[in-house]
Amino acid sequence: xxxxxxxxxxxxxxxxxxxxxxxxxxxxxxxxxxxxxxxxxxxxxxxxxxxxxxxxxxxxxxxxxxxxxxxxxxxxxxxxxxxxxxxxxxxxxxxxxxxxxxxxxxxxxxxxxxxxxxxxxxxxxxxxxxxxxxxxxxxxxxxxxxxxxxxxxxxxxxxxxxxxxxxxxxxxxxxxxxxxxxxxxxxxxxxxxxxxxxxxxxxxxxxxxxxxxxxxxxxxxxxxxxxxxxxxxxxxxxxxxxxxxxxxxxxxxxxxxxxxxxxxxxxxxxxxxxxxxxxxxxxxxxxxxxxxxxxxxxxxxxxxxx
Numbered sequence: 001x002x003x004x005x006x007x008x009x010x011x012x013x014x015x016x017x018x019x020x021x022x023x024x025x026x027x028x029x030x031x032x033x034x035x036x037x038x039x040x041x042x043x044x045x046x047x048x049x050x051x052x053x054x055x056x057x058x059x060x061x062x063x064x065x066x067x068x069x070x071x072x073x074x075x076x077x078x079x080x081x082x083x084x085x086x087x088x089x090x091x092x093x094x095x096x097x098x099x100x101x102x103x104x105x106x107x108x109x110x111x112x113x114x115x116x117x118x119x120x121x122x123x124x125x126x127x128x129x130x131x132x133x134x135x136x137x138x139x140x141x142x143x144x145x146x147x148x149x150x151x152x153x154x155x156x157x158x159x160x161x162x163x164x165x166x167x168x169x170x171x172x173x174x175x176x177x178x179x180x181x182x183x184x185x186x187x188x189x190x191x192x193x194x195x196x197x198x199x200x201x202x203x204x205x206x207x208x209x210x211x212x213x214x215x216x217x218x219x220x221x222x223x224x225x226x227x228x229x230x231x232x233x234x235x236x237x238x239x240x241x242x243x244x245x246x247x248x249x250x251x252x253x254x255x256x257x258x259x260x261x262x263x264x265x266x267x268x269x270x271x272x273x274x275x276x277x278x279x280x281x282x283x284x285x286x287x288x289x290x291x292x293x294x295x296x297x298x299x300x301x302x303x304x305x306x
Contacts, residue, residue, distance in 0.1 A: 002299070003181050003218075004190040007032045007199025008047040009064050009233055010225050011192030012054035013285040015125075017295030018190070019055055020288070024124025028181050029055075032194070033110070033129045034137035034166055034202030037149045039087050040078070042097040043104055046149075047199065048114055048129060049096065056121040064233065067092045086154040111175050126177070130203040133172035137198055138165050148198065157235040160242045164197055169205040174212065182216040188302035189213050191222035193283065195236045196255040197243075204259075214259060219305035221262040221298055222276075223283060224249040228269060232284060250274050262301045264294075277305065 002022060006015055006029050015029045031048045053059040053067055060066045070090035079085040103113045109132040118127050137148040141159035151159060194200055204210045213220060226249050231237045237247035245251050249265045253274045260276040266283045279301040285291045
């Protein structure tokens with residue numbers, strides 16, 4: 001079993017690569033749920049959905065989020081009626097949110113719903129939320145605390161970030177299937193190239209999760225989301241700078257600290273000060289072949305560490 005910790009777009013790319021080189025029963029993707037929120041009465045799980053659509057081959061390659069072949073009649077009508085339309089929900093995508101919300105209100109856990117939906121969409125690898133308990137990422141800007149999606153989508157990640165908190169994390173419990181996979185002795189734990197602050201650290205903030213990874217006996221290998229001081233996509237580099245750190249591959253590795261055994265980073269980037277064993281390869285994933293090649297490099301790194 002390979003246990004992969006993932007956020008949205010960047011993590012989903014590597015998860016797709018891993019799904020192409022591993023038997024389905026040998027891949028478990030642990031999804032960040034700190035991005036989840038309630039919007040127009042619906043429970044939205046952006047990272048779970050990006051992983052689901054990507055692994056099902058239904059992702060929108062133009063937008064980078066949502067479903068392919070989308071239409072927008074719901075959003076157009078919502079806006080015309082004066083509703084909040086800053087977070088766009090496509091017509092096809094909307095069906096998933098409605099069904100998830102209905103089932104959650106009926107008492108089903110998020111993990112069971114996620115597992116059922118991935119099966120119905122033909123995904124072999126498992127996708128599990130980090131917890132069935134709600135955790136919500138919040139950011140403190142100069143004007144006060146902001147819910148993550150408000151900051152990221154409505155305000156386009158413009159306010160400077162001064163601090164981060166994961167509301168509800170202290171009371172959350174790791175999803176039992178995730179703990180079971182870690183206790184069973186996985187071949188490796190892979191930290192996908194996702195934003196460490198808002199995609200991976202919410203997972204590690206769930207009590208017991210970091211400890212379970214640390215004692216699982218498998219090599220822990222992270223992939224840098226930073227290339228030449230810049231994030232491939234998203235606000236990672238901006239957040240490092242605003243929190244008083246130079247955006248670099250080394251800075252990402254430092255966030256994970258002693259948890260890491262290996263670190264996969266872009267060829268030519270500066271590895272000075274990186275404590276875990278460094279493996280260099282091309283980490284930019286533009287094509288399916290890139291995703292598969294990086295997945296193979298990550299698995300090779302883990303095997304070398306074993």
